[in-house]
Amino acid sequence: MATLSVQHLQRRYDDEVVALEDVSFAVEDGRIAAILGPSGCGKTTVLRLIAGLDHVDHGDVQLGGASIVHQPPHTRGVGLMFQELALFPHLDVAGNIDFGLRMLGWSREDRELRRAELLRLVGLVDKGHRKVHELSGGEQQRVALARALAPRPGVLMLDEPLGALDEARKEELRLQLRELLHRLRMTAVIVSHDLRDAVAIADDLIVMERGRVLQAGPISEVLARPATASVARMVGYATLLEGTLEDGCVAEDGVGAVRMGAGNQGSDGDRVTVLGHPAALLAVPAGHGLGTGVVGVVASSRPDGPVARLEVSLADRRTVAARWEWDNEAPPPGTRVDLAAQPGTLRFFTHTAVARPKRAPAPQLAFEVDRQDVLRPAFPEPAPPAEVVPIERARIRADEDIEAEPLPEAVEPAAERRSS
Amino acid sequence: MNRIALVPARVWWGIVPLLLIGPFLLWPLGAMLWRAFVIDSGTGASPTLEVVRAVATDGYTWKRLAFTTGQALASTALTLAIGIPAAYVFANVRFPGRTVLRAVATLPFVLPTIVVALAFQRLVGSGGWLNDALGLIGLGPIQATGTLGMILAAHVFYNVSIVLRIVSGVWANLDPRAEEAARLLGATRFGAFRRVTFPALLPAIASSAALVFTFTFTSFGVVLILGGPGLDTLEVTIYRLATRLLQLPEAAVLSFVQMGATLGALVLYAALQRRMTVPLRPRSDRARPWRETSRGERILVAGVLAALALLIGAPILALVHGALTVGGGFGLDNFGRLFEDTGRVSYIEPLSAIRWSLTFAIGATLLASVVGLAAAAAIARTTGRWASVLDGLLMLPLAVPAVVLGFGYLVTFNRGWYDLRGSPWLLLAAHALIAYPFVLRSVLAVFRSRDPRLPEAAALLGASPVRVWRFVEVPIAARALLVGAVFSFAVSLGEFGATLLLQRPQYATMPVAIFQALGRPGQANLGQALAMAVILLLVTAAGFLLIERFRYQELGEF
Numbered sequence: 001m002a003t004l005s006v007q008h009l010q011r012r013y014d015d016e017v018v019a020l021e022d023v024s025f026a027v028e029d030g031r032i033a034a035i036l037g038p039s040g041c042g043k044t045t046v047l048r049l050i051a052g053l054d055h056v057d058h059g060d061v062q063l064g065g066a067s068i069v070h071q072p073p074h075t076r077g078v079g080l081m082f083q084e085l086a087l088f089p090h091l092d093v094a095g096n097i098d099f100g101l102r103m104l105g106w107s108r109e110d111r112e113l114r115r116a117e118l119l120r121l122v123g124l125v126d127k128g129h130r131k132v133h134e135l136s137g138g139e140q141q142r143v144a145l146a147r148a149l150a151p152r153p154g155v156l157m158l159d160e161p162l163g164a165l166d167e168a169r170k171e172e173l174r175l176q177l178r179e180l181l182h183r184l185r186m187t188a189v190i191v192s193h194d195l196r197d198a199v200a201i202a203d204d205l206i207v208m209e210r211g212r213v214l215q216a217g218p219i220s221e222v223l224a225r226p227a228t229a230s231v232a233r234m235v236g237y238a239t240l241l242e243g244t245l246e247d248g249c250v251a252e253d254g255v256g257a258v259r260m261g262a263g264n265q266g267s268d269g270d271r272v273t274v275l276g277h278p279a280a281l282l283a284v285p286a287g288h289g290l291g292t293g294v295v296g297v298v299a300s301s302r303p304d305g306p307v308a309r310l311e312v313s314l315a316d317r318r319t320v321a322a323r324w325e326w327d328n329e330a331p332p333p334g335t336r337v338d339l340a341a342q343p344g345t346l347r348f349f350t351h352t353a354v355a356r357p358k359r360a361p362a363p364q365l366a367f368e369v370d371r372q373d374v375l376r377p378a379f380p381e382p383a384p385p386a387e388v389v390p391i392e393r394a395r396i397r398a399d400e401d402i403e404a405e406p407l408p409e410a411v412e413p414a415a416e417r418r419s420s
Numbered sequence: 421m422n423r424i425a426l427v428p429a430r431v432w433w434g435i436v437p438l439l440l441i442g443p444f445l446l447w448p449l450g451a452m453l454w455r456a457f458v459i460d461s462g463t464g465a466s467p468t469l470e471v472v473r474a475v476a477t478d479g480y481t482w483k484r485l486a487f488t489t490g491q492a493l494a495s496t497a498l499t500l501a502i503g504i505p506a507a508y509v510f511a512n513v514r515f516p517g518r519t520v521l522r523a524v525a526t527l528p529f530v531l532p533t534i535v536v537a538l539a540f541q542r543l544v545g546s547g548g549w550l551n552d553a554l555g556l557i558g559l560g561p562i563q564a565t566g567t568l569g570m571i572l573a574a575h576v577f578y579n580v581s582i583v584l585r586i587v588s589g590v591w592a593n594l595d596p597r598a599e600e601a602a603r604l605l606g607a608t609r610f611g612a613f614r615r616v617t618f619p620a621l622l623p624a625i626a627s628s629a630a631l632v633f634t635f636t637f638t639s640f641g642v643v644l645i646l647g648g649p650g651l652d653t654l655e656v657t658i659y660r661l662a663t664r665l666l667q668l669p670e671a672a673v674l675s676f677v678q679m680g681a682t683l684g685a686l687v688l689y690a691a692l693q694r695r696m697t698v699p700l701r702p703r704s705d706r707a708r709p710w711r712e713t714s715r716g717e718r719i720l721v722a723g724v725l726a727a728l729a730l731l732i733g734a735p736i737l738a739l740v741h742g743a744l745t746v747g748g749g750f751g752l753d754n755f756g757r758l759f760e761d762t763g764r765v766s767y768i769e770p771l772s773a774i775r776w777s778l779t780f781a782i783g784a785t786l787l788a789s790v791v792g793l794a795a796a797a798a799i800a801r802t803t804g805r806w807a808s809v810l811d812g813l814l815m816l817p818l819a820v821p822a823v824v825l826g827f828g829y830l831v832t833f834n835r836g837w838y839d840l841r842g843s844p845w846l847l848l849a850a851h852a853l854i855a856y857p858f859v860l861r862s863v864l865a866v867f868r869s870r871d872p873r874l875p876e877a878a879a880l881l882g883a884s885p886v887r888v889w890r891f892v893e894v895p896i897a898a899r900a901l902l903v904g905a906v907f908s909f910a911v912s913l914g915e916f917g918a919t920l921l922l923q924r925p926q927y928a929t930m931p932v933a934i935f936q937a938l939g940r941p942g943q944a945n946l947g948q949a950l951a952m953a954v955i956l957l958l959v960t961a962a963g964f965l966l967i968e969r970f971r972y973q974e975l976g977e978f
Contacts (some may be wrong), residue, residue: 051876051880052879053876053879053880072879072881072884072885073876073880074879074881074882074883074884074885074887074888075882076880078880079880079881080876080877080880082873082876082877084871084873086871086874086876086877086890087877088874088877088878088896089871089896090892090895090896099878099881099883099891100882101879102891103878103881103882103887104882108602125672146879147881148880150881151881151882300877381692
């Protein structure tokens with residue numbers, strides 16, 4: 001186990017789009033780093049270069065302070081768990097785990113001890129003599145892990161370690177993996193396209209896009225203070241506003257205006273993108289002046305325990321997810337809502353920092369589906385009994401000493417869209 | 421930057437096969453080209469165009485070409501007519517003894533041509549079963565030897581197994597749900613077959629047809645023994661021109677015509693082969709959903725089995741029966757004759773032939789295994805356009821008919837320090853060259869289908885390139901290598917065309933000995949020939965059963 005340092009790695013291919021431009025990062029001894037990025041950004045290429053399975057054009061790879069970039073893969077002391085596992089089909093479970101130890105010339109007794117230890121570690125104690133193709137996907141995954149760990153590599157790399165598993169198994173294995181790697185004090189690099197893997201397992205986060213590292217640092221740091229709008233979107237932020245800065249306010253027609261938070265640079269006339277994280281966004285009834293200044297229309301809502309998660313459409317161009325905690329009655333699609341957020345959770349990026357406008361895929365999809373539903377003429381009108389709901393709301397709000405809002409106005413936008 | 425990448429591994433692997441095909445294929449071909457088109461051996465003049473014109477205007481040549489093509493087309497059509505129903509039966513109908521019968525039905529492909537020819541002669545030739553039977557009911561003997569029908573029957577005999585192997589392999593692995601889906605979408609049973617199953621089978625059928633065409637177009641042993649006046653294929657014509665008439669330039673020109681045709685058919689085969697390897701996922705017999713066998717299918721099974729029994733079973737039984745017949749009864753006397761020494765000049769001693777046959781077969785198998793493995797490794801490590809170029813180059817030996825190869829050696833290795841006439845090493849090289857593509861195909865299939873990350877995984881676990889080879893590549897390819905090696909063994913054991921041209925009595929092989937014994941009159945000579953043919957039959961059949969046992973999956977490339 002040792003510190004891994006990657007310096008200015010460059011690798012270009014003649015025929016492929018994926019190329020590494022200038023990749024640098026370091027993983028301290030015993031820490032787990034996750035490389036996050038969209039597919040095709042060069043994540044796997046970085047692993048292959050560290051492993052020596054592909055040669056670098058420029059740059060250096062150091063393990064424990066010594067450069068290994070000129071060594072062939074088999075002397076580097078780097079472990080890799082392949083995305084497709086690449087278990088040896090001609091060997092049984094024990095043979096697979098033994099392989100690295102045999103290459104090191106371990107005696108039979110030593111190998112048996114180590115193998116027993118690893119089988120116990122990954123919970124496959126009685127499966128040593130099974131053929132690998134007889135095992136379930138999760139068990140094969142654990143054999144691959146044990147095999148990679150067996151020769152005690154200086155750094156262990158895992159390429160999409162949870163890719164092939166179903167959601168329930170993923171959740172379970174994420175925690176197990178983190179616990180195991182920490183117990184072994186293993187320096188590890190995990191490649192994933194799923195932020196949840198990184199959050200659950202890693203200490204550090206390295207965000208890549210198009211062959212470059214956009215940001216690297218402790219995971220909480222990257223999540224709280226993404227360096228660019230791209231990073232912010234990749235770690236889950238959604239665009240609230242793309243507008244012009246004037247008098248300390250970012251304004252966009254039809255969406256609203258938000259006061260620029262303290263500590264952000266910018267002068268009047270700058271184009272600024274404002275991003276917020278769904279976990280820190282609240283939807284509140286419109287017209288109370290409670291919001292941050294962004295106004296939207298509910299596109300869809302799903303119950304989430306006693307409250308609800310909303311998809312809020314902003315000026316019909318993008319949607320953001322937000323929680324509704326105002327009351328137990330989620331607003332129906334078409335309702336106007338204000339978005340509210342703690343000022344410190346919003347991120348502001350002046351135009352130069354915005355690489356390209358890109359929306360988070362998932363909300364967009366949800367929005368499309370919902371809008372289709374709204375547009376479908378045969379769909380029953382949401383029309384709640386006009387008397388009951390306002391009374392209900394009025395009662396609740398009366399407790400809080402807030403005036404009831406007239407309903408027809410709120411439903412109007414949805415009705416307009418249906419008719420169009 | 422990286423020292424390892426300076427010379428790619430594929431180059432090293434490519435060198436090994438080039439060491440064989442360079443001197444023993446490309447050079448002879450070049451020498452033949454030279455001889456045919458550039459200089460006349462006698463005068464030093466360049467009568468190229470004369471020869472070409474002579475060959476082109478000679479009606480005889482065109483007749484031979486037309487006959488060769490015609491009989492190859494007829495053989496291919498007949499083979500498909502029997503092979504496709506048989507493939508259906510073996511792939512889709514369950515009946516007792518299915519696996520055993522399928523193994524037996526695919527056996528003829530590896531049988532030496534000389535054995536096939538002799539078996540057919542025992543069945544329908546003079547003194548064969550058919551004439552004996554006709555004699556019993558008072559009909560006069562018929563002359564089947566030397567007719568086109570005899571040649572076609574023998575061709576179907578040993579090529580039906582190619583169709584059966586390739587087509588039934590694909591058919592058995594087709595996803596039945598595709599046809600079911602077509603039925604649910606409103607297709608009739610025949611419509612579903614026509615629109616779903618048949619298109620999926622078409623590449624397999626076409627590629628097996630291309631292969632059958634190649635083999636029958638270059639047919640030598642069968643035609644030489646069973647044919648007669650007016651029934652010479654190009655291959656036999658080349659043999660006669662080169663050895664009897666000594667018209668070397670003409671033989672060389674015809675050799676290139678011959679190779680052009682073979683090459684064309686094989687390129688077609690390779691293209692179809694690539695298309696075929698898409699949707700297959702081998703399933704075990706047990707995992708397959710078997711339908712109820714319908715009445716029509718029962719009739720089809722009976723018909724196919726009867727045809728195969730008549731076509732494959734009868735000649736082999738006739739051969740064995742002939743070998744065991746002594747005078748009026750049965751006995752092993754024919755085998756005993758193998759130990760007799762008649763002491764005549766230019767007589768090939770049976771024991772010596774058996775010894776040399778085994779020596780060549782073992783040597784060629786070893787050589788072919790090494791070369792084939794290296795060639796497969798080189799191709800598997802190459803990507804893109806170069807992969808097909810390399811594949812084509814390394815498969816070239818398949819496109820060169822054996823007689824042409826032998827002829828090429830005769831005109832090449834005949835002077836100076838490389839005068840290898842009379843050296844058994846030349847024969848060994850020829851056998852290895854003809855055999856290694858079988859190892860190559862078998863092993864390459866594994867190299868291409870196994871996870872390409874396995875060697876990388878091994879390297880990251882500390883295995884040096886040599887150890888990756890030893891602990892991962894070879895063990896995984898071991899079975900395919902064994903299958904290829906057995907094929908090589910059988911090919912070398914049965915090799916007839918090149919051997920006939922290059923042999924000397926001191927190191928002649930069994931097929932040549934059988935051929936010579938057949939050419940001499942007398943019951944004793946025939947008995948010896950039959951006994952040796954049965955030995956060849958047993959040895960190749962044993963090897964073949966070994967292959968069946970070790971074959972991973974239904975789909976072999978041969």
